[in-house]
Amino acid sequence: MFYDLLAILICIIILIIYLNTKKYYSVQGLLIAILCVLLIVFKSKEILINLNFNKILLPVIIFTIISILLLIYLGYKSNSLRIPKWFFPLLFIYLFFGIGQQILYQSIFHNSINNLLNNQILSVFLTSLFILAFHIDKKHYFSKQFKLMIFPAIFWSIMFAIQPNVILLGTSHGILASVYYIFIHGKNIIKEKF
Numbered sequence: 001m002f003y004d005l006l007a008i009l010i011c012i013i014i015l016i017i018y019l020n021t022k023k024y025y026s027v028q029g030l031l032i033a034i035l036c037v038l039l040i041v042f043k044s045k046e047i048l049i050n051l052n053f054n055k056i057l058l059p060v061i062i063f064t065i066i067s068i069l070l071l072i073y074l075g076y077k078s079n080s081l082r083i084p085k086w087f088f089p090l091l092f093i094y095l096f097f098g099i100g101q102q103i104l105y106q107s108i109f110h111n112s113i114n115n116l117l118n119n120q121i122l123s124v125f126l127t128s129l130f131i132l133a134f135h136i137d138k139k140h141y142f143s144k145q146f147k148l149m150i151f152p153a154i155f156w157s158i159m160f161a162i163q164p165n166v167i168l169l170g171t172s173h174g175i176l177a178s179v180y181y182i183f184i185h186g187k188n189i190i191k192e193k194f
Helices: 002-019 027-042 057-077 087-117 120-133 144-162 166-185 189-193
Strands: none
Touching: 002 027, 002 087, 002 120, 027 087, 057 144, 057 166, 087 120, 087 144, 087 166, 120 144, 144 166
């Protein structure tokens, strides 16, 4: 119980630091990395890198494809359907970020909440809120990114509750984040954040 409370507290501290970080290559970025490593070390037994994904593979693939099509459609409507030269580096980076974020959101936060509450539905709800909190824009709290993340946050949390596979969910997250930053955000997020 103590380690679960501590993990939740560290996750919330990471969230607060993240929301106040402009660049990943900064003191705040280093602090986030250190706290994530600390969490991974002391919660390593609970980090579920389950390579079995037979129950969730098809729903995640369908969800990811539909979401990509939606993002492409929104990009088309806003006249920003260009694939920049930084697409593949971004995709590569965000595949790792997506898996890392799913480890934080699901394997650590979700499992810690569920260990404390022993209520999968409430754990899914709170994890979805936690994921959404990482996508709040301080200038526009309910930004386009936040609105577009509502359903994925809920979906990924439910899929994790059904079958805890952070690699599959993180890959979906990384692909969708890359497509979002290219077609919706439109600016080079690598230059903005790194």
